[in-house]
Amino acid sequence: MGKIIVTGASGQFGNAAAKQLLEIVPAEDLVFLSRTPEKLAEFAETGAHIRCADFDDPASLPAAMEGGERMLLISTARVGTRVGQHTNAARAAAAAGVRQIAYTSIINCDRPDNPAIVKNDHLATEQAIRATGVEYTFLRDNQYSEAIALAMAIPALQMGVKPDNCGQGRVGFVSRDDCVNVAVGVLTQEGHGNHAYPVTGPEAISIPEAMAMVSQMAGKPIEVQHVDDEGMFAYFDSLGVPRHASDIVPDGPIPWSSDDMVTFGTAIRAGFMDEVSDCVERITGKTPRTLRSVFEQYQGAWPV
Structure with missing residues (x-):
């Protein structure tokens, strides 16, 4: 079986997802990525693979994605310029043979009449992931x-x-904890390919x-x-x-x-x-x- 990749593993969402995955997946089957891999020292001791990945440097990504089967792509914080980062990551994952990309999106980003400009980055990223041909799982989170x-x-x-x-x-306010639980669920269960889930409280x-x-x-x-x-x-x-x-x-x-x-x-x-929605309960139990x-x-x- 291929490995599960978590991008941005030094961030709040990625750190929580990494810890939870370590409880249910052998460490050697996990790959944690960060631009600052030194921040992942706690995970290096578990036997998980720690790799440097800079989404602004596509040349750094093939080695980072090697051996991956599923990937959690956590949205970066750079509003306005992150679509290029996400696109680089998705393309590199597809080229490396990753067969499923789960992406932390936002609720109703596909509604053209939605006035929230944050939806633009997320929708463009979803479209970039679809364009790779890899199975997608869009985790459209409500407000934390x-x-x-x-x-x-x-x-x-x-x-x-x-x-x-x-x-x-x-607002269907949702805890970040529940969003992490859903992300781990779609990475470790079958049947979530090519689905978009509204994740709410x-x-x-x-x-x-x-x-x-x-x-x-x-x-x-x-x-x-x-x-x-x-x-x-x-x-x-x-x-x-x-x-x-x-x-x-x-x-x-x-x-x-x-x-x-x-x-x-x-x-x-x-x-x-x-x-x-019932997505949290349906996916996490x-x-x-x-x-x-x-x-x-x-x-x-x-x-x-």
């Missing part, structure tokens, strides 16, 4: 619960207000409802201030957030752009994230985590 529990809840509690352009749009909740839950759990008030898209841009401008991906300073203090965030909110408001359970996990990081 952890993003709400940390990146949204903490400043909202600190300021007591949360400017928001999502309206009453609901068990319920759809609006941002105001989520902030009310945070407020109640923390015992501190949060006022959700409903603003339009221009108001949301103004808020991010006041924080010094660059408007476009092309304006992001490499290795700068803010690695994301406001047009990404604002259009994501537009998509939520328009109902594109209002989806709940486990009930997906609720948003409240993730809040409880990270509540200790909230300001008191």
Whole structure:
């Protein structure tokens, strides 16, 4: 049997997937890739194969992909330029004989009317993977619960207000843990080739409802201030957030752009994230985590 490859194994998602795979797959059948393989020392000791792979350097990829049968391609963080990276990885995998590529995409990226610009990179990557002729499994994740529990809840509690352009749009928030579980499932089970799965939590909740839950759990008030898209841009401008991906300073203090965030909110408001599926339970056999359970996990990081 060929090996299972995990790209970006030094990142949060990849690290969690690698650890889980080591529990069910012999270490010698696992290949963990990173641009910084020195960060994978903990895995080298298990007997897994640690390889350097730089998606910006296609010449580095044939050796990295050698012997692989299935690959988890984890989306890189470079919004706007990552499609080229993903395409290089997919083509190299196909050339190396990999027969299945599972890719961490986003929910409803195939809807042409979806206004979230983040969908553009994911859809283009899905198309690049399809073009290789390799079996694909698209893991179209909804918004991570952890993003709400940390990146949204903490400043909202600190300021007591949360400017928001999502309206009453609901989101099937999903824990990253469940997304990792699904990814491991499709890599270690049969029958997932040429499928696109909407990966969601068990319920759809609006941002105001989520902030009310945070407020109640923390015992501190949060006022959700409903603003339009221009108001949301103004808020991010006041924080010094660059408007476009092309304006992001490499290795700068803010690695994301406001047009990404604002259009994501537009998509939520328009109902594109209002989806709940049974994919987590069907693939993993486990009930997906609720948003409240993730809040409880990270509540200790909230300001008191």
